[in-house]
Amino acid sequence: MNLSxxxxxxxxxxxxxxxxxxxxxxxxxxxxxxxxxxxFLTGFKTPPDSIAYPPKILFEPSVEGYVNLFxxxxxxxxxxxxxxxPPQTWYERLVRSxxxxxxxxxxxxxxxxxxxxxxxxxxFLAVCFGTIAAYxxxxxxxxxxxxxxxxxxxxxxxxxxxxxxxxxxMFRNLGLTDTKLGMILLYTAVNVSLAVWLLKGFxxxxxxxxEEAAMVDGYSRLRAFFKVVLPQATxxxxxxxxxxxIFAWNEYAFAVLLTSGEAQTMPxxxxxxxxxxxQDWPAVAAATTLFxxxxxxxxxxxxRHLLRGITFxxxxx
Amino acid sequence: MSTLAExxxxxxxxxxxxxxxxxxxxxxxxLFITPSVLLLLAINIFPLLWTIQLSFTNYRANxxxxxxxxxxxxxxxxxxxxxxxWHAMQAxxxxxxxxxxxxxxxxxxxxxxxxRRFRGHSFWTTIILLPMMLSPAVVGNFWTFLLQPQIGLFNxxxxxxxxxxxxxxxxxxxxxxxxxxxxxVDAWMWTPYVMxxxxxxxxxxxxxxxxxxEVDRASPWRQFWSITLPMVMPFLMLAILFRAIENxxxxxxxNLLTSGGPGSTTEVASITLKRxxxxxxxxxxxxxxxxxxxxxxxxxxxxxVKALNRVKQR
Numbered sequence: 001m002n003l004s005x006x007x008x009x010x011x012x013x014x015x016x017x018x019x020x021x022x023x024x025x026x027x028x029x030x031x032x033x034x035x036x037x038x039x040f041l042t043g044f045k046t047p048p049d050s051i052a053y054p055p056k057i058l059f060e061p062s063v064e065g066y067v068n069l070f071x072x073x074x075x076x077x078x079x080x081x082x083x084x085x086p087p088q089t090w091y092e093r094l095v096r097s098x099x100x101x102x103x104x105x106x107x108x109x110x111x112x113x114x115x116x117x118x119x120x121x122x123x124f125l126a127v128c129f130g131t132i133a134a135y136x137x138x139x140x141x142x143x144x145x146x147x148x149x150x151x152x153x154x155x156x157x158x159x160x161x162x163x164x165x166x167x168x169x170m171f172r173n174l175g176l177t178d179t180k181l182g183m184i185l186l187y188t189a190v191n192v193s194l195a196v197w198l199l200k201g202f203x204x205x206x207x208x209x210x211e212e213a214a215m216v217d218g219y220s221r222l223r224a225f226f227k228v229v230l231p232q233a234t235x236x237x238x239x240x241x242x243x244x245x246i247f248a249w250n251e252y253a254f255a256v257l258l259t260s261g262e263a264q265t266m267p268x269x270x271x272x273x274x275x276x277x278x279q280d281w282p283a284v285a286a287a288t289t290l291f292x293x294x295x296x297x298x299x300x301x302x303x304r305h306l307l308r309g310i311t312f313x314x315x316x317x
Numbered sequence: 318m319s320t321l322a323e324x325x326x327x328x329x330x331x332x333x334x335x336x337x338x339x340x341x342x343x344x345x346x347x348l349f350i351t352p353s354v355l356l357l358l359a360i361n362i363f364p365l366l367w368t369i370q371l372s373f374t375n376y377r378a379n380x381x382x383x384x385x386x387x388x389x390x391x392x393x394x395x396x397x398x399x400x401x402x403w404h405a406m407q408a409x410x411x412x413x414x415x416x417x418x419x420x421x422x423x424x425x426x427x428x429x430x431x432x433r434r435f436r437g438h439s440f441w442t443t444i445i446l447l448p449m450m451l452s453p454a455v456v457g458n459f460w461t462f463l464l465q466p467q468i469g470l471f472n473x474x475x476x477x478x479x480x481x482x483x484x485x486x487x488x489x490x491x492x493x494x495x496x497x498x499x500x501x502v503d504a505w506m507w508t509p510y511v512m513x514x515x516x517x518x519x520x521x522x523x524x525x526x527x528x529x530x531e532v533d534r535a536s537p538w539r540q541f542w543s544i545t546l547p548m549v550m551p552f553l554m555l556a557i558l559f560r561a562i563e564n565x566x567x568x569x570x571x572n573l574l575t576s577g578g579p580g581s582t583t584e585v586a587s588i589t590l591k592r593x594x595x596x597x598x599x600x601x602x603x604x605x606x607x608x609x610x611x612x613x614x615x616x617x618x619x620x621x622v623k624a625l626n627r628v629k630q631r
Binding site for chain 1: 342350356359360363365367368378427430431436437445447449453454458459460462468470473505509510513514517562565568572573590594595600607
């Protein structure tokens with residue numbers, strides 16, 4: 001084989017080309033991550049620092065953004081502040097230093113809880129429905145299977161706003177407007193198409209011989225499914241669940257049109273974190289940071305299955 | 318496999334499974350598929366049919382008790398002759414075409430570089446992937462902060478690089494720049510998506526093809542055009558399909574970043590739809606628009622998938 005002596009076999013790039021590639025990619029990565037770093041840093045600025053000109057790269061860190069995120073405050077006259085007993089806690093002292101008093105907790109905790117409940121509830125249902133449907137599509141000859149699968153996929157092509165009108169009317173008639181149950185059902189329906197497609201791919205990869213052997217040993221089809229197939233599909237189910245969670249966590253269009261208070265999630269809430277004179281950027285940045293952290297963790301967990309998830313299982317690695 | 322089965326048999330029998338134990342495969346298949354299909358029928362197809370019905374009426378959702386009148390195809394005729402709708406379609410086309418073009422160039426370029434497997438490429442790839450996992454709405458919201466003239470990070474970064482005054486231009490407020498700011502933020506978010514799919518394409522090309530080309534003394538340029546690009550093409554087309562569908566429906570990021578403004582320069586189709594449906598409350602009219610948009614996406618996607626399959630077969 002004289003191929004091995006070729007100086008620049010394409011199978012293994014030269015050291016120089018690797019250096020150039022790594023340089024360009026690292027620059028791109030740093031530029032692309034900069035906005036996220038900036039938001040993270042803004043969360044630890046004081047409101048004046050956050051809108052300083054020129055923008056402050058070095059600043060004295062403050063948790064005022066986080067305090068503002070979790071409280072509602074009102075500005076008071078110096079005379080009134082004088083008349084109050086001294087502040088009891090560090091955050092009261094911080095707020096008092098801005099000539100304000102804390103009115104109470106803000107709505108961020110219930111909104112965050114809504115996001116969690118709706119995301120986990122809809123993911124659980126979508127994965128349950130998706131798993132059994134995917135098994136059926138994978139193992140049985142379902143009449144019109146391709147058409148059904150395409151129908152399931154095509155529901156994803158509708159702009160959310162297009163179906164929002166009748167869903168809005170439907171929810172109004174059923175009393176589901178601005179309820180967590182309504183949002184859970186809605187997100188389940190959106191996620192079930194993703195779950196079916198992804199899980200069908202995972203199920204196809206589990207050899208049929210496993211369950212057939214179990215059935216030869218006297219298992220019914222259902223027991224073989226629960227005891228043999230499901231344990232084998234755990235990784236696929238977990239990856240699918242994370243994709244559903246991320247979708248429900250990030251969803252905005254339905255949330256903003258169908259919820260206003262009781263069931264509002266974080267994405268429609270964050271833009272309305274208002275301070276004096278417009279958006280309170282440190283508080284918005286703090287909320288954004290807290291909202292992004294679970295997603296960042298999930299992305300790292302999902303790294304190996306990411307491609308499959310974002311292409312509806314069309315590309316597998 | 319018997320060990321696995323034995324272990325499972327030893328466990329307590331599942332009561333549900335026992336009761337349903339003697340179901341035929343066909344019954345199980347239907348039992349398993351029905352919940353998903355019912356849910357989609359109730360929450361996707363039923364609303365779609367309702368939208369079709371509403372599109373022939375003058376219904377207004379904020380006046381549920383007004384007399385419902387069937388207006389035939391009037392809504393459709395009004396939409397197709399409405400210059401505002403054509404303007405929105407142009408804005409959408411501009412956004413979709415340019416954002417995909419940028420994502421393809423950047424994403425494919427990055428994939429080619431990452432495929433050289435330098436040290437640490439996996440770590441940097443994960444960093445690059447982060448933006449696409451985030452909520453588009455929240456991303457749109459914080460980019461309004463980054464794009465503010467004077468105090469925003471973006472204007473100041475441009476100022477440092479080119480020496481222009483950071484308050485001399487407004488990415489969101491300027492009629493000429495606003496369409497490019499939504500394209501830029503979309504490209505920031507979704508370039509990694511195209512990159513990831515291209516990377517899978519590049520990794521699917523077996524090394525021996527390049528080795529054969531090397532033996533034939535094909536130049537790297539020639540190798541790129543006659544091996545790399547054709548073999549990655551199906552993956553590229555898939556990436557284009559997914560991005561085109563997503564960006565045609567684009568609502569959340571644009572709604573938060575520019576909400577269609579200034580004026581209506583960035584008013585993409587979904588924003589128009591939201592205005593008609595939930596601000597002007599012209600439910601019948603907006604339903605007709607929704608149907609037109611859906612048919613457009615659905616039809617275009619179908620034609621495209623046929624083309625994709627042809628490329629795959631080659």
